[in-house]
Amino acid sequence: MKERPILCNEDMVRAILDGRKTQVRKLIKPQPFNGASDEEAIKQIGGLPPRPSLHQVINQAWRSGCADIPCPLGKPGDRLWVRETWKSSISHSFAMDTCDCEDVQVEYLADGSFKFFRDDNIAEGWAMPKSAQEGNNTPSIHMPRWASRINLEIANIRNGRIQEINEEDAKAEGVDGPESAAAQFCGWYEKPRPAFRRIWESIYGGDSWNKNPWA
Numbered sequence: 001m002k003e004r005p006i007l008c009n010e011d012m013v014r015a016i017l018d019g020r021k022t023q024v025r026k027l028i029k030p031q032p033f034n035g036a037s038d039e040e041a042i043k044q045i046g047g048l049p050p051r052p053s054l055h056q057v058i059n060q061a062w063r064s065g066c067a068d069i070p071c072p073l074g075k076p077g078d079r080l081w082v083r084e085t086w087k088s089s090i091s092h093s094f095a096m097d098t099c100d101c102e103d104v105q106v107e108y109l110a111d112g113s114f115k116f117f118r119d120d121n122i123a124e125g126w127a128m129p130k131s132a133q134e135g136n137n138t139p140s141i142h143m144p145r146w147a148s149r150i151n152l153e154i155a156n157i158r159n160g161r162i163q164e165i166n167e168e169d170a171k172a173e174g175v176d177g178p179e180s181a182a183a184q185f186c187g188w189y190e191k192p193r194p195a196f197r198r199i200w201e202s203i204y205g206g207d208s209w210n211k212n213p214w215a
Contacts, residue, residue: 004073006080006152007140013084013110015174016150023172025215026072027204028159071157082150083143085109088132104128106147109137115149122146162200163212170196 006024008016015021073080087107102119123146129138165173170192197209 001077001079002074003079003081003145005083005143005145005148006073008082008084008150009140010085010110012174013082013108013150016082016152017111021172021174023169024073025162025165025173025200027208028214029072031214071159073157074154076154076156078154080152080154081145081148082152083140083148084150085137085140086143086147087137088128088147090128104147108149115147117146159214161212162209162215165193165196167192173199175199 012021086109089105089107090103102122104117104122106115106117107113108115123144126144126146129142131138131142173192173196175192175195201207201209
């Protein structure tokens with residue numbers, strides 16, 4: 001089992017905490033068959049049997065080890081720890097009105113909650129980020145492992161063209177409902193699949209959906 005960090009914005013964190021987000025899609029790099037068309041890919045794998053779609057065949061080949069399409073997040077059983085926007089500060093003892101300068105309090109900006117960390121729970125050599133020293137938030141990329149509050153386990157992996165996502169899977173991406181990431185990002189409510197498309201394009205670029213990459 002391996003552990004890897006995963007960056008999540010505040011909307012994603014809230015969706016995870018609410019239980020609305022149970023799936024995540026990441027762009028596969030490099031793309032299978034080096035970006036070859038579906039027709040060329042079919043030729044490379046020796047043709048398709050009757051009925052199965054291309055992504056089903058490639059998924060089967062990938063699971064059997066015949067195709068090298070590594071998941072950027074790991075494999076089933078591996079764990080992901082979430083990096084999110086945060087703010088750290090020196091903890092103060094209200095009872096003694098003194099400064100516990102080696103203990104740290106972390107505020108999680110997604111929901112405004114706090115968590116206290118004693119010195120022996122903090123990685124040796126860690127230093128307060130400059131942003132925190134100035135009273136500002138610290139970007140998620142700079143969250144250390146010890147400060148993460150959300151741990152996830154990979155239960156299943158599959159791959160396919162991004163446009164093959166259905167309404168149910170788009171909803172599992174956390175983009176359903178008036179309080180969802182999609183509603184906040186777009187400014188209005190819409191069905192999960194088009195809402196997911198908007199978020200995908202905001203991350204990977206305006207033409208990323210039309211290219212229909214593997215993810």
